[in-house]
Structures are given as C-alpha cells and as structure tokens.
Amino acid sequence: MSDLEAFRVETRAWLEANCPPEMREPVRDDDDACWGGRNFKFKNPAQKLWLETMAARGWTVPDWPKAYGGGGLSAEETKILRSEMAKLGCRPPLMSFGIWMLGPALLKFGTEEQKLHYLPQIARGEIRWCQGYSEPGSGSDLVSLQTFGEDKGDHWVVNGQKIWTSYADKADWIFCLVRTDKTNKYQGISFLLFDMTTPGVSTKPILLISGSSPFCETFFDNVKVPKHQIVGELNRGWDVAKYLLGHEREMISGGGLGEGLASLGAAFPDAAANEPVLRAEMAMFDVETIAFRAHSERFMDEWKTGRAHPAYSNLMKYVGTELNKKRHELVMAAGGSDALEWESARSKGGAKPRTWLRTKANSIEGGTSEVMLNVVAKRILDMPGA
Numbered sequence: 001m002s003d004l005e006a007f008r009v010e011t012r013a014w015l016e017a018n019c020p021p022e023m024r025e026p027v028r029d030d031d032d033a034c035w036g037g038r039n040f041k042f043k044n045p046a047q048k049l050w051l052e053t054m055a056a057r058g059w060t061v062p063d064w065p066k067a068y069g070g071g072g073l074s075a076e077e078t079k080i081l082r083s084e085m086a087k088l089g090c091r092p093p094l095m096s097f098g099i100w101m102l103g104p105a106l107l108k109f110g111t112e113e114q115k116l117h118y119l120p121q122i123a124r125g126e127i128r129w130c131q132g133y134s135e136p137g138s139g140s141d142l143v144s145l146q147t148f149g150e151d152k153g154d155h156w157v158v159n160g161q162k163i164w165t166s167y168a169d170k171a172d173w174i175f176c177l178v179r180t181d182k183t184n185k186y187q188g189i190s191f192l193l194f195d196m197t198t199p200g201v202s203t204k205p206i207l208l209i210s211g212s213s214p215f216c217e218t219f220f221d222n223v224k225v226p227k228h229q230i231v232g233e234l235n236r237g238w239d240v241a242k243y244l245l246g247h248e249r250e251m252i253s254g255g256g257l258g259e260g261l262a263s264l265g266a267a268f269p270d271a272a273a274n275e276p277v278l279r280a281e282m283a284m285f286d287v288e289t290i291a292f293r294a295h296s297e298r299f300m301d302e303w304k305t306g307r308a309h310p311a312y313s314n315l316m317k318y319v320g321t322e323l324n325k326k327r328h329e330l331v332m333a334a335g336g337s338d339a340l341e342w343e344s345a346r347s348k349g350g351a352k353p354r355t356w357l358r359t360k361a362n363s364i365e366g367g368t369s370e371v372m373l374n375v376v377a378k379r380i381l382d383m384p385g386a
C-alpha cells in the first residue's frame with residue numbers, strides 16, 4: 001500500500017470514529033453552520049466538539065504549516081482528506097473568512113509575528129473576520145475607494161464607510177482596505193486589520209427582501225489603528241487585496257459544486273425519467289460540472305505552485321458561479337411547485353428556494369460576472385479595448 005493509500009485508510013477510520021453523526025448532515029443555511037468567533041453560540045454540543053476535535057488535529061486548515069495551527073498536510077493529503085469528508089458527508093468544521101481569505105494573504109504577506117499571532121486563532125475559530133473592501137460607489141471599481149487613514153505617527157486615524165460588509169455585526173475583526181495616500185490611485189492603499197470593538201466602528205444591518213440581513217453598512221469615525229496592524233507594505237495594500245481576491249474567487253467558484261454532490265440525474269430520478277428536456281439539460285449540466293471540477297483541480301495545482309495565469313481565478317470564478325446558478329435553476333425545475341415551499345417543516349424552512357435565491361448573488365460577490373469577463377478578455381484572450 002502506498003503512503004497516500006495508507007493515509008486515506010487512516011483518515012477514513014479517524015473520521016468515522018470522530019465525526020459526530022449530527023455533523024454528517026448537510027449544512028442547511030448560514031445560520032446552521034459553525035462560524036466560530038467570540039460571540040458564536042454553538043447550535044449543539046456536537047458542533048462544538050467537531051470544531052475542537054478538527055482544530056486540535058490542525059484539520060480546520062489541513063494544508064497550513066503546523067506552526068500556525070495547521071495540519072501540515074501535503075496538497076495530495078489535503079485532497080484525500082476533503083474527498084473522505086465528502087464521502088462520509090462530514091460538514092466543514094468551520095466556515096471562516098479567516099480561513100478562506102485572510103489566512104492565505106497573511107501566509108504570503110504577513111510578518112512572522114503576525115502569522116504566529118493571527119493564524120492559530122483563525123485555525124481554532126476564535127476570531128470571526130469580516131471583509132471591508134466595497135464602498136458606496138466603489139464595488140467593481142474598487143480602487144476608487146475613499147476610506148482614509150491619516151498618519152499619526154504610531155497609528156492611523158481611519159474615517160469612511162464600507163458597504164455590503166457580510167456579517168460585520170457578528171464579526172470580531174475586519175480586514176480592511178484604506179487609502180493612505182491620496183495622490184496615487186493604486187499605490188496609495190494599505191491593508192489594515194482591526195478589532196470591530198475599537199471605538200468609532202459601528203455597523204448597520206441592511207435588511208433584504210427575504211427578511212434576513214447578512215450585510216451591513218460599516219462606518220469608521222476616527223478609528224485609531226496601531227501601525228503594526230498593517231499587512232504588507234505601506235501603500236502596497238492593493239497587492240495584498242488582489243491576492244486575497246484570488247482566494248475569495250476560488251472559494252466562491254467552488255462553493256456549490258463540491259465533490260460530494262450527486263449528479264442531478266441521480267438526485268432527481270423521477271424528473272430525469274419523465275421529462276426528456278429536463279433530463280437532457282441535467283445531463284449537459286453534469287458533463288459541464290465534471291469538466292469544471294477536472295479543470296479546477298488542475299488550476300488549483302498550478303496556482304499553488306505559482307504556475308497558473310494570474311487572471312485564471314477570474315475565469316474559474318465566472319464559470320463556477322454561473323454553473324452553480326444553473327444547478328439551482330435545474331433543482332427548482334425538477335422540484336416543481338413543491339420546491340418553492342418557503343416555510344413548511346417538510347421543506348426544512350424553505351432550504352431549496354432560499355439556496356436558489358442565494359446563488360443569484362454568486363455572480364456579484366467577489367466581483368461580478370461582467371467584470372470577470374472583461375478581465376478574461378483583456379488578460380487571457382489579449383483582446384484590445386476590453
């Protein structure tokens with residue numbers, strides 16, 4: 001048996017022994033997931049146990065170095081762990097902007113002191129992070145952001161407003177883009193970290209038509225941020241921001257098309273048997289998804305070793321999110337009017353229509369499909385004037 005095969009066998013046995021049965025059910029919605037952080041209330045003891053057990057093994061962030069709270073696994077071992085978790089239906093132990101976005105940026109741009117301080121807390125789910133990028137008028141044209149950090153010697157004083165800050169009202173800390181030089185558009189932005197309880201930070205939830213409010217407006221009124229809380233160089237935060245966005249896009253693109261999902265034809269056998277047009281659409285979708293997953297795997301390997309084209313994450317984000325939207329259109333079509341049930345117990349609180357509606361945002365968050373296509377046209381296809 002090869003080392004990797006042995007690792008697979010051990011991993012499966014360990015997951016079988018340690019993943020509580022309650023954590024082998026799909027996550028129903030954001031509220032049902034484990035987000036960690038100072039104020040997080042675990043839904044049940046199994047959720048807490050699963051987070052603690054996985055964090056103790058470094059498997060909330062299996063491929064991070066052990067020194068920073070990770071599992072120190074190779075890329076191949078990480079893939080095996082993910083696929084064994086998918087086979088057993090194990091939930092991710094932790095949903096985390098720290099893991100998906102900030103962590104990789106810190107690993108690349110952080111000082112040793114920052115890595116040792118922040119990364120283990122992220123791995124253990126102790127601090128919940130939010131992302132302060134977008135501003136009113138600066139979404140797609142992010143580099144036009146106006147939130148300003150004034151240099152006061154050993155600290156900055158930050159003033160401005162962010163918008164669409166997901167879960168800002170639940171977050172402990174924010175990673176935030178702040179203009180620190182008004183004369184240089186790209187090289188005048190810095191990447192700052194600060195505690196959401198710092199005096200002068202306030203949030204206001206944005207209520208959606210669904211009744212929920214995952215977003216906030218976030219306001220900074222003379223917020224004092226110590227100088228050592230900058231990541232990367234002064235005024236070179238755009239480099240950190242872009243690198244982090246690559247990880248955000250990778251996360252969003254793969255979000256709904258994970259390995260554990262059954263093919264649509266298998267998931268909806270009645271619809272597939274009785275409705276030929278739908279069956280053909282499902283088959284086409286399944287083929288596209290297999291191709292996307294294969295492509296995604298190759299891209300991830302190339303990306304992690306620095307060989308991937310830098311704009312490829314834009315392409316993957318575009319294809320992955322459009323496919324995920326299509327998947328949920330087909331799920332709704334296969335479910336007929338029953339799939340629209342919003343509140344009944346049978347519909348698990350409207351899980352299907354809520355997920356379907358949520359996927360509409362996939363092609364906006366982390367950069368819109370139109371903007372992704374512009375980047376692909378310009379930087380991959382080398383088209384003029386795009």
Ligand SMILES: Cc1cc2nc3c(=O)[nH]c(=O)nc-3n(C[C@H](O)[C@H](O)[C@H](O)COP(=O)(O)OP(=O)(O)OC[C@H]3O[C@@H](n4cnc5c(N)ncnc54)[C@H](O)[C@@H]3O)c2cc1C
Binds near residue numbers: 134364
């Ligand atoms: C679910 C969700 C979660 C989010 N979470 C966060 C978060 O946590 N933190 C954060 O900072 N932000 C967050 N955002 C904001 C997100 O990053 C922005 O919505 C996104 O970047 C688009 O910016 P905008 O909303 O200002 O739209 P705009 O930039 O105003 O775009 C409006 C429309 O114009 C199109 N458009 C704009 N420019 C061009 C162009 N050059 N060519 C062609 N078409 C163009 C766009 O594609 C879009 O259709 C979130 C958004 C969503 C939907």
